[in-house]
Amino acid sequence: MRRHHLLLLVLVALPLLVLPPFLSLGLQNTLVSMLVAALFAVSFNLLMGQGGMLSFGHAAFFGIGAFATLHLMLAVEDGLGVPTPLLPLAGGLAGLGLGLVAGYFATMRAGVYFSLVTLALAELLHTLAPQWDGMFGGEAGMSSMRMPWGGLVFGSVLEVYYLSLAWVALCLLLLWAYTRTPFGRLTLALRDNEQRVRFMGYDTHKARLVVFAVSAMFSGVAGGLLAFSNEVANYTTFGMPVSAQVVLHTFIGGSTVFLGPVVGAAVLTLFAFFVSDLTRSWLLYQGVLFVLVMLYAPLGIGGIVELHLRHMRELRWRALAGPYLGAAVAGLLIAAGFVFVIESLAVLFSSDYAVLRRDAGGLPPFPFLGTEWQPLSPLTWLAPLLAMAAGGWLASRAGRRIAPLWDEARRVHTQGGETA
Amino acid sequence: MSTPVLELRDVHKAFGAARIIQGAELAVARGERHAVIGPNGAGKSTLFNLISGMFTPSSGEIRLAGRRIDGLDANAINRLGLSRSFQITNVFARMSVFENIRIGVMARHGIRFDLLRRAAAMRAVNEQAQALVERVRLAGRRDTLAGDLAYSEQRALEIGMTLSTGAEVILLDEPTAGMSREETAHAVELMRDLTKDKTLLVVEHDMDVVFGLCDRISVLVYGKILATGTPAEIRADRRVQEAYLGEEAA
Numbered sequence: 001m002r003r004h005h006l007l008l009l010v011l012v013a014l015p016l017l018v019l020p021p022f023l024s025l026g027l028q029n030t031l032v033s034m035l036v037a038a039l040f041a042v043s044f045n046l047l048m049g050q051g052g053m054l055s056f057g058h059a060a061f062f063g064i065g066a067f068a069t070l071h072l073m074l075a076v077e078d079g080l081g082v083p084t085p086l087l088p089l090a091g092g093l094a095g096l097g098l099g100l101v102a103g104y105f106a107t108m109r110a111g112v113y114f115s116l117v118t119l120a121l122a123e124l125l126h127t128l129a130p131q132w133d134g135m136f137g138g139e140a141g142m143s144s145m146r147m148p149w150g151g152l153v154f155g156s157v158l159e160v161y162y163l164s165l166a167w168v169a170l171c172l173l174l175l176w177a178y179t180r181t182p183f184g185r186l187t188l189a190l191r192d193n194e195q196r197v198r199f200m201g202y203d204t205h206k207a208r209l210v211v212f213a214v215s216a217m218f219s220g221v222a223g224g225l226l227a228f229s230n231e232v233a234n235y236t237t238f239g240m241p242v243s244a245q246v247v248l249h250t251f252i253g254g255s256t257v258f259l260g261p262v263v264g265a266a267v268l269t270l271f272a273f274f275v276s277d278l279t280r281s282w283l284l285y286q287g288v289l290f291v292l293v294m295l296y297a298p299l300g301i302g303g304i305v306e307l308h309l310r311h312m313r314e315l316r317w318r319a320l321a322g323p324y325l326g327a328a329v330a331g332l333l334i335a336a337g338f339v340f341v342i343e344s345l346a347v348l349f350s351s352d353y354a355v356l357r358r359d360a361g362g363l364p365p366f367p368f369l370g371t372e373w374q375p376l377s378p379l380t381w382l383a384p385l386l387a388m389a390a391g392g393w394l395a396s397r398a399g400r401r402i403a404p405l406w407d408e409a410r411r412v413h414t415q416g417g418e419t420a
Numbered sequence: 421m422s423t424p425v426l427e428l429r430d431v432h433k434a435f436g437a438a439r440i441i442q443g444a445e446l447a448v449a450r451g452e453r454h455a456v457i458g459p460n461g462a463g464k465s466t467l468f469n470l471i472s473g474m475f476t477p478s479s480g481e482i483r484l485a486g487r488r489i490d491g492l493d494a495n496a497i498n499r500l501g502l503s504r505s506f507q508i509t510n511v512f513a514r515m516s517v518f519e520n521i522r523i524g525v526m527a528r529h530g531i532r533f534d535l536l537r538r539a540a541a542m543r544a545v546n547e548q549a550q551a552l553v554e555r556v557r558l559a560g561r562r563d564t565l566a567g568d569l570a571y572s573e574q575r576a577l578e579i580g581m582t583l584s585t586g587a588e589v590i591l592l593d594e595p596t597a598g599m600s601r602e603e604t605a606h607a608v609e610l611m612r613d614l615t616k617d618k619t620l621l622v623v624e625h626d627m628d629v630v631f632g633l634c635d636r637i638s639v640l641v642y643g644k645i646l647a648t649g650t651p652a653e654i655r656a657d658r659r660v661q662e663a664y665l666g667e668e669a670a
């Protein structure tokens with residue numbers, strides 16, 4: 001296990017350190033967003049995956065961190081002597097403060113009621129912020145500028161990137177260390193069974209509040225980094241899309257593994273960057289992906305990888321290779337069919353096509369993928385539907401061959417545990 | 421008899437109109453093993469819930485070592501030295517056996533909100549947790565997730581967790597329920613060993629266990645303690661025979 005971690009670290013850390021100077025400006029910016037999203041998701045997952053508390057309003061702490069950092073940046077512009085690299089600290093402090101207050105109330109309840117309280121608190125900020133000029137800059141929001149410090153200008157995206165990388169690495173390290181402390185172990189117990197923790201002598205309201213506040217604090221740092229990078233923020237930072245995005249990142253990446261949310265944040269941020277130029281339906285695909293993960297792979301990407309690593313020795317890889325390949329092909333077929341349908345519909349309902357239709361006076365062929373397609377021809381729709389059906393058939397076949405192999409691996413694994 | 425370590429005086433508990441506990445009186449002496457028996461639905465678990473702070477009594481007093489504990493929160497009562505198990509297994513399912521026990525041992529050492537040291541470096545805590553894992557005979561399952569244990573193993577863990585906080589007064593709610601004869605014998609031995617210098621209050625249906633393990637017995641019927649005495653006294657008690665033991669024998 002240890003060696004896996006080290007290998008992973010090298011494989012991930014090295015490109016992050018070395019590659020960015022050779023990348024486009026857009027991609028550098030995307031990498032900053034990715035780092036911010038990764039830290040936000042891991043902070044969120046401290047509460048969700050480890051503490052068992054699903055917050056639907058984590059944008060509150062992310063956002064407050066962004067605004068606090070902007071306020072401090074403004075003060076630095078006016079001559080306050082805070083070193084520029086330390087600015088995101090303001091986000092952490094603001095997140096911690098708001099986390100203590102909001103968390104005090106939210107952690108009085110568990111389950112759905114907890115989630116609803118967090119949702120309500122974030123919505124409160126979301127509606128309040130546009131009215132509050134001094135604090136949140138009203139509807140327009142706030143802006144500020146990074147001041148040079150100690151020979152660093154912080155004018156280029158690259159400088160911002162490396163500062164973000166340092167902050168995110170430090171915070172992830174601290175969050176990892178958290179899991180190894182006595183209180184980190186208690187956090188898992190709170191998740192599994194709060195009542196029992198109480199009957200073992202712990203004030204669980206206080207304990208859950210601490211988990212909440214720590215999570216809010218690191219979320220605030222993430223928000224602070226975003227503000228530091230963008231030099232602007234407005235009330236939409238408190239919005240539901242931000243709260244929902246972190247949930248998506250965490251579940252798709254896998255909440256049961258420490259770095260799962262990082263995977264989710266990285267995959268979705270990068271995918272959005274590469275795909276958003278090609279399609280406007282990216283949010284739809286992301287939503288569908290989320291639903292599919294919840295239905296068929298609730299452990300998420302990270303959880304699946306971890307499961308395979310854990311059963312490395314017991315799994316019969318040779319026997320699995322075939323059905324896994326089949327499943328991959330099935331996935332591609334289904335995805336291709338689905339994307340074809342969605343994108344065709346997007347073209348058909350676009351304003352460009354409306355013009356074509358008006359000129360032709362009927363339903364003219366629509367251009368897609370470099371050729372023309374007849375909207376009323378069954379062939380146009382039969383191809384993607386057939387691809388999806390074939391994919392579904394292949395997937396269920398592969399699934400039936402994979403299941404017994406996994407059952408066997410699990411059995412061998414637990415038996416091994418018993419004799420050990 | 422010196423001051424009882426655990427004392428209930430005229431304790432009542434009603435859920436709405438249902439008066440479940442109706443004037444329970446109980447005095448448990450320090451160091452004794454005391455059984456609470458009674459038919460299903462008599463209110464035994466409710467009595468445990470009242471003592472351990474899950475519920476607040478509607479009226480009456482509960483004292484632990486002379487100190488009022490009724491109305492205190494469960495975590496405070498545990499810190500005062502009273503720990504309970506649950507009739508329905510209540511463990512940390514996704515944590516290892518060792519970690520389940522260690523949570524309680526941490527509490528015993530007052531390590532509650534510690535974010536500044538490594539859990540693996542708590543020597544005394546880890547040693548005591550390991551020792552307790554061995555005493556409840558789960559050493560071979562140390563790193564197994566509690567949720568993956570067999571039923572009787574979970575019951576052993578349940579007892580281990582109850583003892584882990586180092587409390588002096590131990591309440592066990594039907595620790596042998598659902599066990600085979602062999603497993604029951606095993607569990608009795610375990611309880612005898614683990615509560616050697618503690619006070620034990622145990623709800624138990626198996627009369628062999630009760631008569632073999634306990635110094636005194638209280639009989640709870642319809643929310644009232646009908647009688648308290650040594651096993652011999654209880655066996656001879658006519659009211660008890662009518663109310664409870666009679667139907668067992670029949």
Ligand SMILES: Nc1ncnc2c1ncn2[C@@H]1O[C@H](COP(=O)(O)OP(=O)(O)O)[C@@H](O)[C@H]1O
Nearest residue numbers: 435438440458459460461462463464465466467
């Ligand atoms: N929280 C509760 N609310 C309402 N009724 C309850 C509650 N807890 C227990 N009771 C009722 O109290 C009675 C005694 O239950 P219990 O104490 O579990 O009995 P025992 O453990 O002796 O079998 C039962 O009739 C049960 O339905």
Ligand SMILES: [Mg+2]
Nearest residue numbers: 464465466507
């Ligand atoms: Mg009961």
